[in-house]
Structures are given as structure tokens and as C-alpha cells.
Amino acid sequence: MSARHLLVTGGAGFIGSAFVHHVIERTEDTVTVLDKLTYAGHRASLEDLPASRVRLVVGDVADAAVVDPLVASADAVVHFAAESHNDNSLHDPGPFLQSNLIGTFTLLEAVRRHGTRFHHISTDEVYGDLALDTPERFTEFTPYNPSSPYSATKAGSDLLVRAWVRSFGVAATISNCSNNYGPRQHVEKFIPRQITNLIDGIRPRLYGAGLNVRDWIHAEDHSSAVLRILEAGEIGRTYLIGADGEKNNKQVVELILTMMGRDSDDYDHVADRPGHDLRYAIDAAPLRDELQWSPRFRDFEAGLAATILWYRENEDWWRPQKAATEAKYQAVGQ
Ligand code: NAD
Ligand code: DAU
Numbered sequence: 001m002s003a004r005h006l007l008v009t010g011g012a013g014f015i016g017s018a019f020v021h022h023v024i025e026r027t028e029d030t031v032t033v034l035d036k037l038t039y040a041g042h043r044a045s046l047e048d049l050p051a052s053r054v055r056l057v058v059g060d061v062a063d064a065a066v067v068d069p070l071v072a073s074a075d076a077v078v079h080f081a082a083e084s085h086n087d088n089s090l091h092d093p094g095p096f097l098q099s100n101l102i103g104t105f106t107l108l109e110a111v112r113r114h115g116t117r118f119h120h121i122s123t124d125e126v127y128g129d130l131a132l133d134t135p136e137r138f139t140e141f142t143p144y145n146p147s148s149p150y151s152a153t154k155a156g157s158d159l160l161v162r163a164w165v166r167s168f169g170v171a172a173t174i175s176n177c178s179n180n181y182g183p184r185q186h187v188e189k190f191i192p193r194q195i196t197n198l199i200d201g202i203r204p205r206l207y208g209a210g211l212n213v214r215d216w217i218h219a220e221d222h223s224s225a226v227l228r229i230l231e232a233g234e235i236g237r238t239y240l241i242g243a244d245g246e247k248n249n250k251q252v253v254e255l256i257l258t259m260m261g262r263d264s265d266d267y268d269h270v271a272d273r274p275g276h277d278l279r280y281a282i283d284a285a286p287l288r289d290e291l292q293w294s295p296r297f298r299d300f301e302a303g304l305a306a307t308i309l310w311y312r313e314n315e316d317w318w319r320p321q322k323a324a325t326e327a328k329y330q331a332v333g334q
Pocket of ligand 2: 084085086087122123124125177178179180188189190191193205206207208210212213214249273280
């Protein structure tokens with residue numbers, strides 16, 4: 001395939017930056033990142049990439065004047081930009097509606113004007129949650145049933161994409177992925193929060209009983225799946241991305257404690273998240289069978305060990321956010 005020019009929104013965030021690294025390593029493509037650099041965006045996450053192939057434009061996906069010329073000069077748009085944290089959406093939903101709904105609408109109008117290929121990044125949370133004691137997993141046909149303001153705005157953005165495909169013939173695909181882990185994830189999220197707490201001598205914090213199940217996938221595997229969908233996905237189709245990584249939060253926190261040389265019960269239970277989804281699980285069979293994708297990180301413990309090492313070695317990256325993040329949690333008893 002000849003080199004393309006990709007517009008990657010949210011490319012200074014956790015998964016967006018993993019995707020840009022992946023594209024630069026695996027293709028000849030060039031990339032423009034459009035990122036507002038909110039509290040969750042890090043210039044440093046793109047610093048080691050070649051300036052000849054990656055350019056960062058600081059701007060808002062909801063700003064049509066910024067978006068339009070960037071879309072006009074791109075061969076494809078990969079849309080990661082979003083407010084992404086459930087807990088924040090429970091305390092202040094406004095930015096989620098603006099970035100996730102108006103932002104996606106603004107991009108859809110631009111790709112409609114310019115006839116540009118669009119890939120929309122979404123989440124398994126649009127489907128709500130599953131019971132703990134069933135073998136059931138999410139598929140592309142599971143009805144939408146989001147629980148939090150965050151997941152409701154992601155569900156709304158997915159439906160906008162579907163409507164723009166059907167009504168306007170926009171050439172779009174959607175992917176709904178499970179929980180990601182890996183380097184460069186904000187310290188507000190579960191795994192990096194507990195790793196950096198332990199580095200700082202703070203006991204990890206488990207919401208409620210800790211029996212909630214998440215289906216973990218490494219951000220690099222999410223990236224390889226998105227690239228595969230961009231290259232070979234069927235227009236109008238939704239692909240679920242997951243790597244059979246179900247674990248409950250108690251298991252994950254105990255693993256982190258053990259791997260960091262502490263007793264496995266050295267953590268605190270704190271107030272539960274309101275409306276806390278119980279279990280997510282992805283059936284990624286169509287992605288594996290039709291697009292021949294498979295994950296590289298099959299060993300969660302090995303991926304977690306490498307992630308712990310990354311946070312130990314990259315304190316400069318996460319330290320500036322740590323105190324303010326913990327203060328926010330403390331204010332709500334978490
Ligand atoms: P993140 O919070 O780490 O990064 C989001 C990025 O988007 C940041 O760089 C931020 O500055 C940027 N951004 C936010 N609002 C913007 C706006 N209005 N204009 C331009 N840039 C803006 O998030 P993440 O965890 O990397 O998630 C990226 C995408 O993947 C999101 O769409 C999220 O819904 C989806 N997703 C995340 C996960 C996960 O486990 N983290 C799983 C499935 C899907
Ligand atoms: O499923 C995909 C989703 O995964 C993405 O759409 C979201 O953007 C991403 O943030 C993530 O959502 P979660 O709410 O599952 O992730 P979070 O890291 O916030 O929490 C993971 C689990 O850990 C969840 O059950 C809540 C729990 N938790 C979280 C924190 C921060 C704790 O027990 N203690 C904590 O301190």
C-alpha cells in the first residue's frame with residue numbers, strides 16, 4: 001500500500017499516541033495529530049517520533065475552522081479525541097457532550113464535505129454491562145445501553161457515525177474496544193493510578209468490593225487492530241476489539257501489589273463508583289476471522305510488568321499530574 005497522510009485526532013492521549021507510534025513503525029504514512037492538549041494530552045508522548053513524519057496541531061475537534069483544512073488534506077481520519085474518564089463524567093458531564101458529541105459531529109461534516117475515509121474509535125461501554133455469572137459477551141449486534149455520561153456520549157457519537165454513513169454515504173467504520181493498558185496512560189486510570197500510588201508509598205484504592213470485571217487489552221494491540229480495520233474493514237461496519245483478557249479489579253490490584261514487592265492484601269476498599277458497570281467482555285471473532293487480526297500481547301502479567309517498569313522509568317512524564325489527580329479523588333472519598 002502506498003504512503004497515506006492520516007489525520008489522527010486525540011493523538012497526544014494514551015491510545016492515540018500508541019496508534020501514532022504504531023503507524024510510524026509499521027507503515028510509510030505521515031501523520032497530522034489534532035489534539036486540544038487537555039489535562040489528558042501530552043506533547044511528550046509524541047516527542048521521540050520523526051518530525052518529518054509527525055506534526056502536532058493544537059486545536060479542538062469541535063472547531064470547524066480548524067478541522068476543515070486538516071480533513072481536506074488527509075487521506076483518512078482516525079478519530080480518538082474524547083473526554084475519556086468515567087469518574088470525571090460523573091462530576092462534570094459538560095465537556096463530554098461538547099468534545100464527544102459536537103466534536104464527532106464537526107468531523108463528520110468535514111469528511112462528508114471532502115469525501116474522506118473516517119474511522120471512529122469507540123468503547124465497549126456503549127453496550128452497558130453483563131452479569132458476572134454468564135458466558136455472554138458483547139458482539140456488534142448487542143443493543144446499546146450505556147450507563148455513565150461518558151458512555152452515553154460515546155454511544156451518541158457512534159450513532160451519529162452510523163447515520164452519516166446511511167444518510168450521506170460517508171465512508172466510515174467504527175471500532176468498540178475493551179479496557180486498554182500500557183505506557184503513557186493518565187494516572188487517573190485504574191492501573192497507572194495504583195502503580196504510581198505504590199511508587200509514592202500510597203495504598204492502592206479499590207472501588208467497592210472490587211469484583212467488577214474488565215477485559216484488558218494492550219494499547220499496542222488496539223492500535224494494530226485499528227490499522228487493520230483502516231486497511232481492510234468493510235465500510236459501514238462496526239468491529240469489536242478485544243483480546244480475551246477478563247479479570248476482576250481485585251485480581252489486578254493483587255497482581256500489581258505482588259509484582260511490586262508488596263503483600264497482596266495491602267490495599268484499601270473505598271467508595272464505589274455510582275452506576276458502576278459490573279462486567280465487560282468482547283467477542284472479537286469477526287475481527288480475527290474476517291480480517292485475520294490477532295493480539296501480540298497474550299500474557300497479561302508480562303504486559304503489566306513492562307507497564308510497571310515504564311512508570312518506574314518515566315516519572316517525569318506522570319509526576320506533574322499525580323498530586324492534583326489524587327486530590328480530586330480524595331475530595332470524593334476515593
Ligand atoms: P485520553 O484521555 O488518554 O486521551 C484523549 C486525548 O484527546 C487527549 O490527548 C486530549 O487532549 C484529546 N482531546 C480531548 N478533547 C479534545 C477536543 N475537543 N479536541 C481535540 N482533542 C481533544 O483517552 P484514551 O484513553 O487514549 O482514549 C482515546 C479514545 O479511545 C477515546 O475515544 C476513548 O473513548 C476510546 N477508548 C478508550 C479505551 C480505554 O481503555 N482507555 C477503550 C476503548 C475506547
Ligand atoms: O471499557 C473501555 C473503557 O475503559 C474506556 O471506554 C474508558 O475510556 C476507559 O477509561 C476505561 O473505563 P473504566 O471506567 O473501565 O476504566 P478505569 O480505569 O476508570 O477503571 C477500571 C476499573 O477499576 C473500574 O471497574 C473502576 C475501577 N477502579 C478505578 C479506579 C481509578 C478502582 O477500583 N479504583 C480506582 O482507583
